[in-house]
Amino acid sequence: MLLAIDNGNTNVKFALVNDAGEIVCRWRIATDPKRTADEYAVWLNQLAEMEGYSRKDVTAVVIATVVPRALHNLQVLATKYFGVEALVAGRAPIEWGIALRVDEPRALGADRAVNAISAQALEAGDKIVISFGTATTFDHIGADGAYLGGSIATGVSLSLDALYEAAAMLPRIAIEPPPTASVIGRDTVGQMQIGIYWGYVSMIEGMIARMKAEIGRPVKVIATGGLAVLFDKHADLFDRVEPDLTLKGIALLYANRSQST
Structure with a gap:
């Protein structure tokens, strides 16, 4: 195993x-x-x-x-x-096996390269991979599986921690959707939930729309990371959610190496 x-x-x-x-x-x-x-x-x-x-x-x-x-x-x-x-991952004898068409290929995080490999096995055509981790990353994977670039935003948990630590009167809250779809809160906790949850939904929607417009071709959106399911439940954002995208990519990387030796 x-x-x-x-x-x-x-x-x-x-x-x-x-x-x-x-x-x-x-x-x-x-x-x-x-x-x-x-x-x-x-x-x-x-x-x-x-x-x-x-x-x-x-x-x-x-x-x-x-x-x-x-x-x-x-x-x-x-x-x-x-x-x-x-x-x-990324070192001999299991190099990426995909093109990293960015200015600094060596600086690309291993998780993002592995996600590209995994996404290519799941969907044909262009893909946008959104990973919810310490940072929230948006990556464009080409139809040929090449990594073509992306963007990095502050992760949801990191944003909540910063808000709690920097604002003396704001409490620490859990990451969860507000109880209603209203974006006008009536109390402090509710307003924080709205700002974090629907604020991130708006950011995700906006980034997807801008990336799709820039790519100019049909695109599938794949989400991974623990919070992907939470956002998927309340907003129509993704074509598919793959919690194990990175781990599956590591397995694929090893399998491809085994087949070539």
């Missing part, structure tokens, strides 16, 4: 992927570059056993990371506890 690791700025996601490319288990833990391989191993081993798996089932490890300082300990995890050398 493949252990796919998506090391993001907020969370590290782990998934066991079987030989058919199906995710059979997934877990997440808060990102901490100081977390040791031993700590990861204890945590993973306990969770895997609860699902009926053991570390002996893992025959390969692939890491996609946007946190360079966390990479070493994840590599040690692979060698010390799974007995394999971790493959790092």
